[in-house]
Amino acid sequence: MPARRRRLGNRLTQLAYRKRLTDAEVAARAGISRAQLNRIRNGRVLPRVRTALALASALACRVGDLFFLEHDR
Numbered sequence: 001m002p003a004r005r006r007r008l009g010n011r012l013t014q015l016a017y018r019k020r021l022t023d024a025e026v027a028a029r030a031g032i033s034r035a036q037l038n039r040i041r042n043g044r045v046l047p048r049v050r051t052a053l054a055l056a057s058a059l060a061c062r063v064g065d066l067f068f069l070e071h072d073r
Contacts, residue, residue, distance in 0.1 A: 005044075006043050008040070008041075008043070008046070009040065009041040009043050011066055011067075012037075012059075015066075026058050029057070029058030031054055036051075
């Protein structure tokens, strides 16, 4: 799995954990299935822009918070 996809999955997990949200809650808030969320989290697919925006809204963060470069930290 490419490193970028792994980082996105890790970031989704971290943000959901901090907000105390389950996978089902994140998926429902984003309007996607749990299966789709798991495919994104496991790095099998990258979300489309609309899905990335919905995930950011569900996690109360900026879409840029989902996609970060390590040198930006």
